[in-house]
Amino acid sequence: MQGLILAAGRGSRLGELTSSQPKGLTPVLGVSMLERQLQAMKAAGLHEIAAASGYKSDMIARYIPQLFHNPHWQTSNMVTSLLGCREFLQADTSIVSYSDIIYPSRVIGQLAQADGDIVVAYDPNWLQQWQLRFDNPLDDAESFSLNPDGLLQDIGQKASTIEQVQGQFMGLFKLTVAGFALISASLAKLTTTEINKLDMTALLSLLLSQGVNIHVMAIADFWFEIDSAYDLAQCEAFMLTHQVELA
Template identity: 45%
Template sequence: MTRAIILAAGRGSRMGELTAEQPKCFARLHGRRLLDWQLQALRGAGIERLALVRGYRGECFDEPLTYFENPRWQQSNMVRTLLAADAWLSAEACIVSYSDIFYSAATVATLSRVEADLAIAYDPHWHALWSQRFADPLADAESFRLDASGNLATIGERCQSVAEIEGQYMGLLKFTPSGWAQVRELLLQRGDEAIDRLDMTSLLRLMLQAGLPIAVSPVQGPWGEVDAADDLALYHRLFTPEALHA
């Protein structure tokens, strides 16, 4: 696998002043932007061709990448941003990354080796991290269950018990051109307004409802998602720069 796409069109308004003048992925963890950690992990996994879908403060990006645009980033959600990269998704297998996460090269490499048209990375040991991010982990965590064959069975529903959750999706996906063609067809059956409202977890649920199998790949090493400034403060305490460079 030689291609990866970072979805970086949204502002991330919950970050407050940290995104007032710059994209969310410019927030810094141990002196480096989230974007820098993502590019390091993707390149470390041997991915040579990198693209980014931009929107909010798109002029801030000057890395030598391939760029796609979501000019309607204010009126749409992440699935519209994903569709902006249709040319790459249709041409070759791609890793797709949220822009507000960090992860290891090993996680990318493991996901890329999954022999499936559609796959996502997840954290089976999610509760340890969520317990430090939230006073009540269930206030943020969503359902994540696997079926008998080890594929994704349910995702994105509210749960009453930790026992209902076998992991948490982490914002890293893999599409082959065949898998993307099925997802694209599913989306084209819906109107533009419905597509604009879709977030990625909702799309994954639609894929399951349509009978599309979604394979899963466990995270390897440190990772985190950044929804608020408090998350960055936590990750500074949890992970050393050396651990993130591994």
């Protein structure tokens, strides 16, 4: 099993923090998100790790030599970066991570053991984090629901009530070689322009509409998404107050 970090974006909402470095290199209590992700993956036994790069790719290469560069990072989304890593994803089962999240290694270990060709990690206790980050959590939260069999049923739509949100996708998922083949087959029906517009939850929603089974793994551990300077301040304050250790 191997790891892949999607690190092509700049993260413009972080302002000056990303004026000279990619979003994933933003430090959280002195250690960048990318370094924390590498530590978690390696501690969980993933020793072959690659990254999708774009903005200031050379800075990512200092940490992860195996890069798949997305030259269109400014005009495309994460799905384009994912497809650009097809050679890597066709070789072995992969744990795929956004570059703007932090989490402990045990979450990687649990995800590695989860059944399914496509497995998304989600937080059923999402509301606490979203209340820290937003005055109104529904300004950002997306729909997320499971069917009676415990598979993903809906994701990525605008949520109008808290009850529509059974959890939030945390930007971490597992793909087997067969799982990536399902994604490739689905996207083969789209134009390059259409693919470039897709974010990850839109891709998952597309797969669901085509009858693809998407498994889920609920997490009970601390994790945090950092999309703005305010998120960063809230994350650091929470970690210090609660003495969070990402081991």
